[in-house]
Amino acid sequence: MISGKNYIGNQLSAKGIKTYKTFNPQLNIENNPIYTEATKEEIDEAVSMASNAFKTFRSTSGKEKAAFLNAIADEILALDSKLIKTYCSETGLPEGRAMGERGRTVGQLRAFAELVQEGSWVEATIDTAQPERQPMAKSDIRKMMVPLGPIVVFGASNFPLAYSTAGGDTAAAFAAGCPVIVKSHPMHAGTGELVASAIIKAAEKTGMPNGVFSNINSSGIDVGTQLVSHPGVKAVGFTGSIRGGRALYDLAATREEPIPVFAEMGSINPVVILPEALKSRGEALAKTYAGSIMVGTGQFCTNPGLLLGIKGDSLSHFIQNLSNEIIKIEPTCMLHPNIIGAYERNKQKALSQPELTVVADYSSDVKSNYARQTVTTVEGATFLNNTSLHQEVFGPYSMVVQCESAEQLEQIISKLEGQLTGTLIADENEATHYPKVIDALQNRVGRIIYNGVPTGVEVCPSMVHGGPYPASTDSRFTAVGINSIKRWVRPFSYQDWPNNLLPNELKNENPLNISRSVNNKQTTDTI
Numbered sequence: 001m002i003s004g005k006n007y008i009g010n011q012l013s014a015k016g017i018k019t020y021k022t023f024n025p026q027l028n029i030e031n032n033p034i035y036t037e038a039t040k041e042e043i044d045e046a047v048s049m050a051s052n053a054f055k056t057f058r059s060t061s062g063k064e065k066a067a068f069l070n071a072i073a074d075e076i077l078a079l080d081s082k083l084i085k086t087y088c089s090e091t092g093l094p095e096g097r098a099m100g101e102r103g104r105t106v107g108q109l110r111a112f113a114e115l116v117q118e119g120s121w122v123e124a125t126i127d128t129a130q131p132e133r134q135p136m137a138k139s140d141i142r143k144m145m146v147p148l149g150p151i152v153v154f155g156a157s158n159f160p161l162a163y164s165t166a167g168g169d170t171a172a173a174f175a176a177g178c179p180v181i182v183k184s185h186p187m188h189a190g191t192g193e194l195v196a197s198a199i200i201k202a203a204e205k206t207g208m209p210n211g212v213f214s215n216i217n218s219s220g221i222d223v224g225t226q227l228v229s230h231p232g233v234k235a236v237g238f239t240g241s242i243r244g245g246r247a248l249y250d251l252a253a254t255r256e257e258p259i260p261v262f263a264e265m266g267s268i269n270p271v272v273i274l275p276e277a278l279k280s281r282g283e284a285l286a287k288t289y290a291g292s293i294m295v296g297t298g299q300f301c302t303n304p305g306l307l308l309g310i311k312g313d314s315l316s317h318f319i320q321n322l323s324n325e326i327i328k329i330e331p332t333c334m335l336h337p338n339i340i341g342a343y344e345r346n347k348q349k350a351l352s353q354p355e356l357t358v359v360a361d362y363s364s365d366v367k368s369n370y371a372r373q374t375v376t377t378v379e380g381a382t383f384l385n386n387t388s389l390h391q392e393v394f395g396p397y398s399m400v401v402q403c404e405s406a407e408q409l410e411q412i413i414s415k416l417e418g419q420l421t422g423t424l425i426a427d428e429n430e431a432t433h434y435p436k437v438i439d440a441l442q443n444r445v446g447r448i449i450y451n452g453v454p455t456g457v458e459v460c461p462s463m464v465h466g467g468p469y470p471a472s473t474d475s476r477f478t479a480v481g482i483n484s485i486k487r488w489v490r491p492f493s494y495q496d497w498p499n500n501l502l503p504n505e506l507k508n509e510n511p512l513n514i515s516r517s518v519n520n521k522q523t524t525d526t527i
Contacts, residue, residue: 004035007196007215008042009049015039020219022189025092025333025369035189038216047232049211050150050179056209058147058177066117068206073109075198083194090188092333105161108168112175115482124505124516139496142506145489147177149234152227155185156239158299165195169237176488181214183224187336228252238263242470249473262487263473266392267420268305269454276427278314286321292453297332297371298396302421302454307400319400323360331370340369343395355382371395380408413440418468421447421454
């Protein structure tokens with residue numbers, strides 16, 4: 001049963017008077033449940049509870065945190081069809097996508113459980129004392145990662161499970177030892193409440209402190225602003241637009257105590273298709289990329305919004321084939337009327353730019369909230385001189401830039417804003433002739449793909465889902481995979497501290513049997 005209330009710790013609360021509903025974009029009607037936006041009093045209570053919970057949760061053992069994370073995964077699965085049906089009713093996405101995203105969410109939770117149970121993630125580093133060293137004795141210094149404190153996580157519109165209530169940010173924060181307050185996304189508040197109930201049940205079953213998790217309803221920006229401004233909040237996780245992420249980043253920087261905002265924002269994910277590849281398999285590439293542009297109605301942060309090639313017959317044929325293939329694909333539903341509204345506005349803004357040519361535009365009638373796909377093309381010089389063409393159009397839209405030469409291709413890549421991904425399409429040995437293009441691409445992206453498509457993000461330790469601004473606010477970190485835990489911790493050193501008072505990770509006897517750096521040697525040995 002969805003209550004429409006906020007979870008303030010383990011208690012449901014609805015003290016406010018501002019209410020809203022979610023929307024079913026497939027049926028083009030509002031869903032029935034009514035949600036109550038959190039008040040300032042409820043926000044203060046949630047942050048206060050999180051701060052108190054942090055006092056004990058920060059020292060919770062890896063084994064206990066692993067039990068909590070696995071219990072969350074179990075409780076999410078126990079929601080079964082109710083979660084799937086709610087997800088679909090609030091997003092217009094198909095059941096298969098919902099089940100796949102649920103699987104990814106559960107997989108992330110279990111991966112972090114395994115990480116913290118093993119324990120070496122804290123990067124324990126020990127430099128033992130050298131009292132006889134001349135001319136000055138050396139102290140015993142030991143370092144490890146420690147949690148930051150209460151984290152605010154903003155739910156993402158396009159991933160109601162994997163990037164929202166119990167998504168990667170929340171799982172990583174719990175693994176680090178940080179309580180989490182989720183600012184639920186208003187477009188899928190019901191999905192958020194169901195997942196929140198699973199987290200609360202898991203917390204109670206595994207003995208986690210009350211306040212380790214809260215779920216806050218919000219229909220606009222006020223609640224998020226209050227949360228980021230609250231002195232009890234120590235960091236923020238966000239997935240969404242450049243405008244939204246930058247606003248939170250700037251707000252956090254102006255606090256009396258500035259805090260980090262780890263925001264994953266806009267990306268057009270440039271794809272470089274080299275001439276020999278175009279010549280030998282341009283038709284197949286056109287079909288592949290038509291599908292990639294259309295997957296999820298173009299609502300993936302890794303959607304290929306920019307295709308780059310060197311002018312010639314092969315590129316011209318590719319553009320024509322891409323146009324033919326993408327028009328064959330039936331349009332699908334976008335997440336919300338606001339999302340498709342923004343898509344149409346941003347697309348029209350792009351189409352209004354001079355010297356831009358539309359090469360594919362689905363013109364048949366479509367249902368409400370279904371997006372018509374569009375492909376455009378432009379000369380390299382025009383793209384270089386008009387940076388408005390660089391902006392993301394979130395949806396089934398892509399632009400082909402026709403470069404005059406490899407030198408112009410390199411120049412265009414170098415002038416791009418930061419991106420999540422870059423892709424190189426090349427025939428065998430062809431890439432070796434374009435080292436400057438590859439170097440330029442590496443300098444602008446967080447992940448480079450060879451002979452593939454950018455859509456799809458594997459959750460594994462090697463994955464980097466981030467990149468230079470505005471792909472993310474800090475390119476040193478990933479938002480996907482177990483290494484994303486590093487966003488919610490800081491290094492902390494103990495100097496000349498008694499062994500019995502040290503945390504287990506740093507004690508001489510290494511009771512956790514973790515891998516540590518001891519005097520510059522990686523080992524599990526005791527000292």
